[in-house]
Amino acid sequence: MVLALVAACTAANAQVKSISAAEAAVQKAKADVDNPKKNTKLATWLKYGHALIDAYDAPAGNGFINATRQELQLISGNEKPTSVENVTLGGQNWEKEIYPTKNYYFNSTGNLQMIEITKPIYEDALDRAVEAYAKAAELDVKNSKTKDIVGALLSISGKYVEDAYTAYTLGNLEKASVLFEKAASTSGMAPASQLDTNSVYNAGFTAWLTGNMDRAEEFFTKCYKLGYYGEGGETFAKLADIAEKKGTPEKGKEYLEEGFQKFPQSQSILVGLINYYLTNNGSTDRLFELLGEAKKNEPNNASLYYVEGNICTQLGRVEDAVAAYDQCAQIDPSYAFGYIGKGQLFYNQALKYSEEAQNEMDDAKYMALVEKFENSLKACIEPFEKSLDLLKDDTTKAAVADYLKNACFRFRTTDPVYQEKYDKYSAMASSSQQQ
Secondary structure, X not given: OOOOOOOOOOOOOOOOOOHHHHHHHHHHHHHHHOOOOOOOOHHHHHHHHHHHHHHHHHHHOOOOOOOEHHHHHHHHOOOOOOEEEEEEEOOEEEEEEEOOOEEEEEOOXXXXXXXXXXXXXXOOHHHHHHHHHHHHHHHOOOOOOHHHHHHHHHHHHHHHHHHHHHXXXXXXXXXXXXXXXXXXXXXXXXXOOOOOHHHXXXXXXXXXXXXXXHHHHHHHHHHHHHOOOOHHHHHHHHHHHHHHHOOOHHHHXXXXXXXXXXXXXXXXXXXHHHHHHHHHOOOOHHHHHHHHHHHHHOOOOHHHHHHHHHHHHHOOOHHHXXXXXXXXXXXXXXXXXXXXXXXXXXXXXHHHHHHHHHOOOOHHHHHHHHHHHHHHHHHHHHHHHHHHHHOOOHHHHHHHHHHHHHHHHOOOOOOHHHHHHHHHHHHHHHHHXXX
């Protein structure tokens, strides 16, 4: 499970103020805000909001997302970190540069990917800036500064988003959820009035990860009402999971069935439906009814038979699964995923027999399992190879090549053909990993 991602690009800002200058500017602007003779003027609140944004930016220095070390050296002069650490976050390796007010996180290619402010001038600088621009919008009766206010609100929303991703990466999910909520709220304020469905979804997703089902339901329900269903219909899957956890599985089933009609290839929805029918009434007939309805609407949609194959695979109905995957090719010979599904079925079956053989003490039964293992492993090769001739995506081709490399490795000493295949697919898989 991952966040709904958006491309976040922060431009370098050569005019970032020093911390002392930024703090002084806020204090001066705040004095005007507190002055009854000045706080009714539009310019006063615009100046205050701008000063607060500068105060938020100042501790980060001149660093910007995707900057290289060479670029940072050019714009930051002689600024050096107090220490450098190698850290692992979310399974990814980072080089962390520690400064008095911030931490910079560089990825494996040497690009700055995350900025963590450790000593802000004001903890609530962005919140106060939002309030300032809201007041400015109220005073801007002639709409003369609408463009400036909109730009400021969207900029603040973007900063909330970056902070939310940082909090998420650092493992502070509750904070991330709050920040995503603030991002959506800020971009939705007048006069910006822009709906940030990604942030609404992510506020719910991070709440769901923490186990706060009430909060997660609030945001996923909002996504549902807005028609924002997430990647592959994940909104439906999440609402169903929440309903199950809150003791209302029938409500969850309704979400899953609606989601299945819109996203029949979603594995999350599919697994949810299978689990529901197995848990609640022991029958998966309704699953096949839903699939049958989809086939009637799209009789030439090969992907529906791929879904049927996946259902049968998960239910342990191997022969039916193979028949469904084969049907994909009959309907659309250029559809690669039917072959991939069939190959994965036999490959996973081989792994199962291998594990059983390792735990079998009886020699005769052990040899029978080894034979099944080898037969299944050989059976996966042909469909995987057929899929390679059809696939266009390099990442998927590399994954299939990796399966084939592993399968052919077993037989490379028994037949030179398998050695050739092993060399070919090994090179294909490793070539992609190096890119």
